[in-house]
Amino acid sequence: MDRVPILRLGDCLLVTVQVDMHDELAMTLQDDLTNKIVATKARGVLIDISALEMVDSFIGRMLGNIAAMSRILDARTVVVGMQPAVAITLVELGLSLPGIRTALNVDAGLALLRRMLDEGGEGTHVD
């Protein structure tokens, strides 16, 4: 069965969406990712969509769901690598991806995640 691979990078998870995702695959990714956040105690999630040729309202909603779910599981999400044509189309479509942090590439995304984790982690570490 098709699955989007989820890689572990220290305390973060890296998802590189490389295929033209059909809806069931997007739903599977949502489930897999939330399970993996809990299993690995990940603090950050980086989703690389540089290979996606389009983001429609369904994929936009999936990205928003992942960000919201990971937030509840005490992890932060950054979406990276959106192509300019995709960004232009998203805005024209009326989708502004509220609640989703973005960065231009994986390096910038990791740096942003690092800053978010350094700043926003108060009260969560009791050890």
Add this chain to the structure above:
Amino acid sequence: MSIEPTTLPVRSGEDVVKVRQAVRTLAMDLGFSLVDQTKVITAASELARNTLTYGGGGEVRIERLNQGPKRAGVRLTFEDRGPGISNIDLALTDGFTTGNGLGLGLNGARKLSHEFDIWSQPGVGTRVTITRWK
């Protein structure tokens, strides 16, 4: 691939992907810019999903329009025999949905197209036609 018009089924999530790919192939072939390709593919994706989710499946006709050397376009006609839409104005409102989506699909597809036409009759079905010129 220049055997348009083509009619493709829209009966599964994989079909939606195939529709996107067929539309991209045609838009590229017609020399659409990357942004215009992306817009028409995204509109096609929204409408194909509507056909699948709300219409219970159907089909799409993909046409190449050539009106003179400088006027090329893509026309897509999505048709289903589902429950139909009783209030089209409401269905075209951003944020309105009877499903669990964002309610941006139909109006989003309209915004991404140059021409938009919708016909629907409750109990009979729905037909949405969009055109995007180069």
